[in-house]
Amino acid sequence: MQFGIFSVGDVTTDPTTGRTPDxxxxxRAMLTIAEHADAAGLDVFATGEHHNPPFVPSSPTTMxxxxxxxxxxxxxSTATTLITTNDPVRLxxxxxxxxxxxxxxxDLMMGRGNTGPVYPWFGKDIRQGIGLAIENYALLxxxxxxxxxxxxxxxxxPLQGFTSTPRPLDGVAPFVxxxxxxxxxxxxxxxxxxxxxxxxxxxxxxxxxxxxxxFYRQRYEHHGHGRxxxxxxxxxxxxxxxxxxxxxxxxxxxxxxxxxxYGHGPSMEDFTRETPLTVGSPQQVxxxxxxxxxxxxxxxxxxxxxxxxxxxxxxxxxxxxxxAEDVVPVLRREAExxxxxxxxxxxxxxxxxxxAARAAGKAPATGRAPEGDRWTGRTAEDDTALTA
Amino acid sequence: MPSRSLVVVSGGLxxxxxxxxxxxxxxxxxxxxLAARGIDTVVEVVExxxxxxxVVDMTLTGYxxxxxxxxxxxxxxxxxxVAVTPVFAASYAGLFKSFVDVLDPEALRDTPVLLGAxxxxxxxxxxxxxxxxxxxxxxxxxxxxxxxxxxxxDWADAGTDDVKPLPARIxxxxxxxxxxxxxxxxxxxxxxxxxxxxFEDLLGG
Numbered sequence: 001m002q003f004g005i006f007s008v009g010d011v012t013t014d015p016t017t018g019r020t021p022d023x024x025x026x027x028r029a030m031l032t033i034a035e036h037a038d039a040a041g042l043d044v045f046a047t048g049e050h051h052n053p054p055f056v057p058s059s060p061t062t063m064x065x066x067x068x069x070x071x072x073x074x075x076x077s078t079a080t081t082l083i084t085t086n087d088p089v090r091l092x093x094x095x096x097x098x099x100x101x102x103x104x105x106x107d108l109m110m111g112r113g114n115t116g117p118v119y120p121w122f123g124k125d126i127r128q129g130i131g132l133a134i135e136n137y138a139l140l141x142x143x144x145x146x147x148x149x150x151x152x153x154x155x156x157x158p159l160q161g162f163t164s165t166p167r168p169l170d171g172v173a174p175f176v177x178x179x180x181x182x183x184x185x186x187x188x189x190x191x192x193x194x195x196x197x198x199x200x201x202x203x204x205x206x207x208x209x210x211x212x213x214x215f216y217r218q219r220y221e222h223h224g225h226g227r228x229x230x231x232x233x234x235x236x237x238x239x240x241x242x243x244x245x246x247x248x249x250x251x252x253x254x255x256x257x258x259x260x261x262y263g264h265g266p267s268m269e270d271f272t273r274e275t276p277l278t279v280g281s282p283q284q285v286x287x288x289x290x291x292x293x294x295x296x297x298x299x300x301x302x303x304x305x306x307x308x309x310x311x312x313x314x315x316x317x318x319x320x321x322x323x324a325e326d327v328v329p330v331l332r333r334e335a336e337x338x339x340x341x342x343x344x345x346x347x348x349x350x351x352x353x354x355x356a357a358r359a360a361g362k363a364p365a366t367g368r369a370p371e372g373d374r375w376t377g378r379t380a381e382d383d384t385a386l387t388a
Numbered sequence: 389m390p391s392r393s394l395v396v397v398s399g400g401l402x403x404x405x406x407x408x409x410x411x412x413x414x415x416x417x418x419x420x421x422l423a424a425r426g427i428d429t430v431v432e433v434v435e436x437x438x439x440x441x442x443v444v445d446m447t448l449t450g451y452x453x454x455x456x457x458x459x460x461x462x463x464x465x466x467x468x469x470v471a472v473t474p475v476f477a478a479s480y481a482g483l484f485k486s487f488v489d490v491l492d493p494e495a496l497r498d499t500p501v502l503l504g505a506x507x508x509x510x511x512x513x514x515x516x517x518x519x520x521x522x523x524x525x526x527x528x529x530x531x532x533x534x535x536x537x538x539x540x541x542d543w544a545d546a547g548t549d550d551v552k553p554l555p556a557r558i559x560x561x562x563x564x565x566x567x568x569x570x571x572x573x574x575x576x577x578x579x580x581x582x583x584x585x586x587f588e589d590l591l592g593g
Contacts, residue, residue: 130590134590134591138591184581184584185584185585185590188584188585188586188587188590189587189590191587192587192588203449203450203451204451205454205457211581215581215584223587261449262448262449263448264448265444265445265448265449266441266445266449266453270453274453274454275451
């Protein structure tokens, strides 16, 4: 089972000091956090994608490309990549480029985005959100899987003889997750393709999360990708830890009370009881998160939100250390000890996907040049031949 | 005996509350009318006073805490609804509106609804027609023609109201609601995701 962190990249005033980082400082903090998570031995770092203040991560592949060069083991991902407002042609290109640069040590998560005004900024209509998610993703997959694509649809200009470059590493597309909280259509989409499904449970009671996950599992089996319990599931979560539980409550409360997402709403007592937010000792986090499998089955990825609400960088790095040293080894051992042998331990790695594709005869045994589109060709001679 | 569910929403803020009193009268009259038609009714009361913090929390966080979630799901599964608000500043109470704001916009589509309101004097009575009824029209609820406003004087009236005393207005409105509830098939409370289209349909659409 993989454990990692995901960031929304919010710029928020620290309520205890009144200090607000600027965008530059926040971007650099995210890079530091990711590198620290890699060094500490966490499995995943995922960045959100946002195009409006107070969020900074507008360009995930730039950030993840840098991190691919600076880190060694950690899987680089997104949480989420906007499948609605991004052109699928750009997504195919950018994430294939990242896949090559990261040597396969990446995946990505699709989401529709929850900020209405973003749609028109990118020339899209929010009322078409589900339709955009479905059509854009269907095109994105074709661009990765087929060298030359003829395509027409409702939401973008047609493609004729188009080849997205670079071609995916080893001829195998990156592994894709679909993130959704409330839309069963997206769980259905993930199940249809046999992709991963991540439920960001952080504002929801676990019963709701379990309903969505189990719906995805049933549909995964229905679409013939394996048994329901073999589907690839991830959960979001959030924690704040100190060795002594009371210290954690005392230190985190001003951040909770003023957080843009839940501040001035439910009390921290209510919110921690009703949602996966866990404030306390590492053992309390182990107890809480070690029990989620009872409601959703064995799952493959647990992401934690830890760098939000104005928490200072130093505190975030301490949280990473506590996760990596005190929490994750125990949770990983427990998950492994109860996992049925034929249920995947982790989401599929690039190497596993390549091996599976080759076994199915769907990927070349070795590298090769793609078949070029006939307008630009592969070489200057092709162009000459074309115009002759 | 077939059974239907009647959910009663009371937006009264004081305890005891004349809004709750009117809501109970409307519910009792509806249940009696349905019983006369051979229909058994299960009544569930949603007191917004007890949900006030949950409603505000949901406007801030977007998720319903357990008690509010239970109320929302009761409404979504109701065969009929009685909704009563006090009139504040010539319109529905803010809490009543906030409760509607955090309701799924589809929750009351086609649901028979009886509207009621309470206020100090009869001069507020048209608030039901110019404020509350349009709100429920937005929700595409099936609102019965008679809505019931009870002013302070109505509770003391011995049936001498020149136009129509409160008990007669309650009886007429309840009969309209009961007739609509009885005429419909009971709401099917299926699985949460029963209506999700298959991906083949989504792709084809």
